[in-house]
Amino acid sequence: MKKASSLLFLTLVFTGCGSSSAPTEEEADVLFHTYRTADFSIEVPNDWVTESAFTNEFPEELRVAFKHDESESDFVANVTVIKEDNTEKLSNHDYVQKKLRDHENTLLSYQLLSQDEVTLQIGAGESASLLTTFQGKNDSSALTLEFMQVTLTQGEEAWTATASYLPNEDEFVVDRMNTMLLTFSLK
Numbered sequence: 001m002k003k004a005s006s007l008l009f010l011t012l013v014f015t016g017c018g019s020s021s022a023p024t025e026e027e028a029d030v031l032f033h034t035y036r037t038a039d040f041s042i043e044v045p046n047d048w049v050t051e052s053a054f055t056n057e058f059p060e061e062l063r064v065a066f067k068h069d070e071s072e073s074d075f076v077a078n079v080t081v082i083k084e085d086n087t088e089k090l091s092n093h094d095y096v097q098k099k100l101r102d103h104e105n106t107l108l109s110y111q112l113l114s115q116d117e118v119t120l121q122i123g124a125g126e127s128a129s130l131l132t133t134f135q136g137k138n139d140s141s142a143l144t145l146e147f148m149q150v151t152l153t154q155g156e157e158a159w160t161a162t163a164s165y166l167p168n169e170d171e172f173v174v175d176r177m178n179t180m181l182l183t184f185s186l187k
Contacts, residue, residue: 032179035064040081040159042066043183045176066180068173075143077165077173079180086158092129095158096151100132107136109144120152121185127152131181135167150181159186 032043035050044050044066051065061082068077086095096115104110113133119126135146148163161184163177 031176032183035066037063038187039063039083040184040186042079042081042161042180042185044079044180048176068176075145075164075166077163077169077177079161079163079177081159081161081184084158084160086153086156089156090153090158092127092151092153095153096130096132096149099149099151099160100134103134103136103147107134107138108140108142110134110136113146118150118182120150120182122152122154123187131178148177148181150184152184152186154186159184 031045033046035042035044040063045068047069049067049069051067052063054062059082061084063081063083065081066079090098100112104112111134113135114131115133116131118129118131120129121127129150129152131148131150133146133148135144137144144167145164146167146169147165149160151158151160153159161181163174163181165174165177
């Protein structure tokens with residue numbers, strides 16, 4: 001239950017205080033920088049806030065969070081990266097389907113909006129995965145949110161990058177989150 005509730009918890013934390021293509025290299029250079037760790041990299045908008053140190057109240061699977069700096073909103077659009085155990089050594093596609101079943105069981109008013117084939121990088125190679133878009137809410141009084149998610153598995157590890165945002169989020173912000181997910185890669 002702890003794994004399934006990680007998405008739910010992360011959406012609470014950031015509450016208000018067809019196939020897509022990434023931007024051209026020239027556009028990305030102007031708007032984005034590369035956030036790198038020993039395990040993964042992801043392109044991040046230059047004007048987004050990065051958080052990588054978390055208190056004990058955050059799930060231990062959380063590695064980093066990127067937030068759109070929009071203080072006037074009821075919910076802050078964000079992208080999180082988590083690392084989970086994949087002891088069954090599921091493929092990318094199988095792990096994605098497992099995550100979707102978890103979301104269906106934990107989110108109220110869950111609705112799968114789309115699943116698009118994408119190709120992401122693992123080391124020097126490419127790996128087929130799915131970009132899923134779905135919506136739901138944590139409880140009956142919570143805001144309905146939309147999520148985009150990609151997952152890469154490598155051995156007994158599964159890495160998931162999730163964008164969370166309001167359904168009426170500015171399309172420019174949603175496009176930036178889409179770019180982030182499509183540039184997510186493992187080393």
